[in-house]
Amino acid sequence: xxxxxxxxxxxxxxxxxxxxxxxxxxxxxxxxxxxxxxxxxxxxxxxxxxxxxxxxxxxxxxxxxxxxxxxxxxxxxxxxxxxxxxxxxxxxxxxxxxxxxxxxxxxxxxxxxxxxxxxxxxxxxxxxxxxxxxxx
Numbered sequence: 001x002x003x004x005x006x007x008x009x010x011x012x013x014x015x016x017x018x019x020x021x022x023x024x025x026x027x028x029x030x031x032x033x034x035x036x037x038x039x040x041x042x043x044x045x046x047x048x049x050x051x052x053x054x055x056x057x058x059x060x061x062x063x064x065x066x067x068x069x070x071x072x073x074x075x076x077x078x079x080x081x082x083x084x085x086x087x088x089x090x091x092x093x094x095x096x097x098x099x100x101x102x103x104x105x106x107x108x109x110x111x112x113x114x115x116x117x118x119x120x121x122x123x124x125x126x127x128x129x130x131x132x133x134x135x136x
């Protein structure tokens with residue numbers, strides 16, 4: 001763990017150093033999933049086409065039960081050209097808006113509109129919040 005922290009201190013923009021720290025934080029006896037997620041999100045942000053980083057981040061996200069964020073990572077990685085076919089064999093699903101078939105259904109009088117869910121899985125402070133790519 002000390003070596004991983006030292007590597008990040010020396011090379012804070014090196015995705016491999018961040019991935020090493022994330023792995024250490026996740027796999028230590030008393031794991032730190034929040035710290036692991038933060039380090040692995042940063043590594044993935046720096047190199048979104050690296051399938052190894054995608055896999056590590058997916059492990060943490062699934063362990064935390066954040067399936068929306070895992071889906072976002074897979075979709076963004078796929079669009080960036082990362083080798084994610086093993087997790088997303090058919091590519092990302094397209095929204096009605098992207099297909100150009102937006103629903104024209106009118107709301108039924110006397111019913112409340114469906115509540116919107118927060119984008120990006122609703123994880124405050126997460127690198128994965130929203131649907132816009134994160135600049136490196």
